[in-house]
Amino acid sequence: MGKQLVINDVTLRDGMHAISHQYSKEQIAELTRLLDDSGVDIIEATHGDGLGGSSIQYGFSKETEDDIIRTAVENAKNAKVGVLLLPGVGTIEHLENAHQLGAQVVRVATHCTEADVSEQHIKAGVRLGMDTVGFLMMSHRTSPENLLEEAKKMESYGAQTIYVVDSAGALTMDDVRSRVSLFKQHLSTKIGFHAHNNLSLGVANSIVAIQEGVDRIDASLAGMGAGAGNAALEQLVAVMNRMGISHNVDLYKVMDAAENVMKPMMVRPVQIDRLSLMLGYTGVYSSFLLFAERAGKEYGVDARDILVKIAEMNAVGGQEDWIIGVAQDLAKEKQIKRGIEI
Amino acid sequence: MGKQLVINDVTLRDGMHAISHQYSKEQIAELTRLLDDSGVDIIEATHGDGLGGSSIQYGFSKETEDDIIRTAVENAKNAKVGVLLLPGVGTIEHLENAHQLGAQVVRVATHCTEADVSEQHIKAGVRLGMDTVGFLMMSHRTSPENLLEEAKKMESYGAQTIYVVDSAGALTMDDVRSRVSLFKQHLSTKIGFHAHNNLSLGVANSIVAIQEGVDRIDASLAGMGAGAGNAALEQLVAVMNRMGISHNVDLYKVMDAAENVMKPMMVRPVQIDRLSLMLGYTGVYSSFLLFAERAGKEYGVDARDILVKIAEMNAVGGQEDWIIGVAQDLAKEKQIKRGIEI
Known part of the structure; x- marks a missing residue:
């Protein structure tokens, strides 16, 4: 147990950014079915900015929060459905509601130097019996040592998994290695890594994180996500297969889902262009x-x-x-x- | 000397594949000027399959071989112009002609287990006083130890630089590390690495190769090249800058050239799609x-x-x-x- 790598898909959450939060219920249902059938372990489905994100500030989602979560839950036979929660954007009430609707995983996300604000929300997730994850965004913005200190706070609140989150796709492979290896040495929790592809290192950084011992990794169909997108699930799976890394995902199914279903849904190509490369280069938030x-x-x-x-x-x-x-x-x-x- | 990383651009040679060898003289001139002005050290300009490649078997190029080389030479103020030569496709006569036209670099390319066929062509390059490179294609198809044996043959013929060439974009980062480090230990020549991006590892593999001590690295504007393309020059430069790797290329100039000039010239997007991913996954030639x-x-x-x-x-x-x-x-x-x- 815990040896098999867990794939946390973010097509329906980080991917929300790339479609301005406008996935329809039909699209959410179809993508959930395909991801579930391909063997993905966790399907995160929330507004791009998490629970409570549908607002004038972050952009309204096409479907209500309840409909997004409910549709994912109804269509996932084997995968757990997860939600993202940014304290300040979403509340514990939002979380209780998501749990009620069938969400089993919660990722409580804070800026990398502000883990303190996650205490109540992580504790709420644990109290609800959810798979509770601390999610340290913009991890390039602080040193590996400081990041570990923040992670320890999340550990003390009860988080069962803690993520190094490369929100701006600004980490190099060495940057990932130093952060994950420090987590591995000093945390008793499970560890995860979330990549963005701004510097074209999304898949490579994920592989480095896996080699350094993470338990969970994020990816999305065709890289669907903010900025230059995330690590593309089908590309990551291809590399993992070639390297003999054990996971539950069927390569051909995610290749087909990416090409036949995801790409035609894109309203703009998720790719590294001059602007998204600049995001990674400057380290600004996607x-x-x-x-x-x-x-x-x-x-x-x-x-x-x-x-x-x-x-x-x-x-x-x-x-x-x-x-x-x-x-x-x-x-x-x-x-x-x-x-x-x- | 030899400490500064040399960037060998392949926009006008490997990129020929992605445009079915149909660059016009005007396009060759414009791209050469932009690359030269950005600080690229070597600009390779030849039919995608090298000297003599313009044929019914490999596809005719829009411009003649002489015009391709001459146009690049005329427009490169600082960069050296290089040519690719696959023995059997091109001949020593082709090489002498290219040299006459002003090409200063020749890369003699063979399948990774067939270095023997490069002997006469490498010796011809040396005799002409050219910067002479051995180019071991499809390097994933043999073990690091066998690849070294082939490289030693090229070294014995007089090659001054020898490349690990990932023609199908099928090498993982560990695969690159093992090959380059073996070359570094056992060859007295300079070493180079040529990436393709089929597994989304083009830039990452290039960085690994640089960290293992290569002297030269290939890249192209917006990744313009066969299959899923090469390491994109502007992305590679961004990562090198962030890592403090020393080179001669101006980031903003190559970002602009890629976005404003190269991408609009593309007849199909150079990207990782289902098919090019399969090429990397199966290791078949681009x-x-x-x-x-x-x-x-x-x-x-x-x-x-x-x-x-x-x-x-x-x-x-x-x-x-x-x-x-x-x-x-x-x-x-x-x-x-x-x-x-x-």
Whole structure:
């Protein structure tokens, strides 16, 4: 037990970002059935920003939170259904409701240096008898040693698994190795890793994490997820098969689901383009991507310049409103320059 | 000297495959100027299958071999221009002509177990005073120890640099490490690595190779290359910058060239799709891709099944004609099955 790698699919949660939270019930049902049939262990299904995320600030989801979770639960025969919970966005009431609807896994997510805010929510997950996970986002933003200190807090609250989360796809393979190996040495919990592909290292980083001994790994069909997407499930499975890493997923089924079902649903290609590469390079939060693109267009400035500024401001998740200010400042600078030139 | 990593761009050679060898002189000129200006050290410009490749068997290039090389040479102010030479496809006469036109680098390419055939061509390159490279294709198809034996042959012929070439994008990071480290221990030549991205490991494998001490690395704008493409230059540079690896390339310039110039030129997206993933998974040569797709359509069979069969037959490059036979056999099997079902 605990030896077999657990695959936590995020197609229906992180993937929500890439479809502006607009999956329909029919799409959720179809994707859940395919993922479940392919042997995925956990299917996370929530608004991209977690429970309570459907709002004017984070964007409304097409379906209600209840319908998203219920549809996933109804269509998953073998896989457990999970939910994401960002304290401050979602509440313990949201969690109790999700549990009521049949969710069995909860991932309580905080910025990598703010594990303290997860205490009540992790304890609530444990009290509900859920598979309770601590999820340390933007793990590149602090040292491996500090990250471990934060993880220990989550461990003390009762988290059974703790994740190194590379939200911006900014970790190199060495960065992953140092963080996971430290967790492995000093935590008694299980360990997980969540990749993004901004630097084209999503699958490679996941493999490094597996080699360093993680118990769980995240992936999504065709990489469906914020920014440049996550580790693509079908690519990760292909590499794991070639390396003889044991897991429960059928390669051909996820290849077909990615190609025939997931890709046609995409409203924009999930890929590494100039902007998402910049996200990984600067280490800015993936959820800034669409906002930066939009603000760049609106104010006639380069979205790259916005991201560089945001990175310098040491932004964390949830500060998307800074972007407008930055875009306005950049536009003003441009105007001033133009004025001088004239 | 020899400490700074040399970037060998293959946008105009491996990238030829992805555009069916149809780059125009204008496109070659523009890409050469951008690559040269970005600081790339070597620009390889040849038909995808090397000197003499423009033929009914490998596909005719839009421009003549002379025009391809001449255009690159004329537009490269600082970078050296290189050519690829597969003995049997190209000849020493082709090489002498390329040298005459201004090519300064030659890479003599053989299947990983057939270094013997490179002797005369490597010696010709050395005699011409060219930067002469041995290029061991499909390096996943033999053990690290055998690959070293083949490399030693090339070393004995006078090759100054020898490459581990992952033609099918089938090497894992451990596979790269074992091969490069063995080369590093036992060869007195410089060492290079050429990646393909079929398993999503193109950039990661290149980084592993750099960490194991290679002197040269291949990449291309937006990954432009056969199959799932090569390591994307702009992604590789971003990761190298983050890791403090020293090189001569300007990140923003290659990001812009990839996004604004290379991607709009692509006739099909260079990406990991079901078929190119299968190429990496089965380890079949990338040049089989378009042929398998075409034969699959023509005979109404799954191109994946063609690739699996081809892999079982232990095919090497240049056996694209097997594909038709396999497709016909599969179609026949399908008919028989259908007959039985009826």
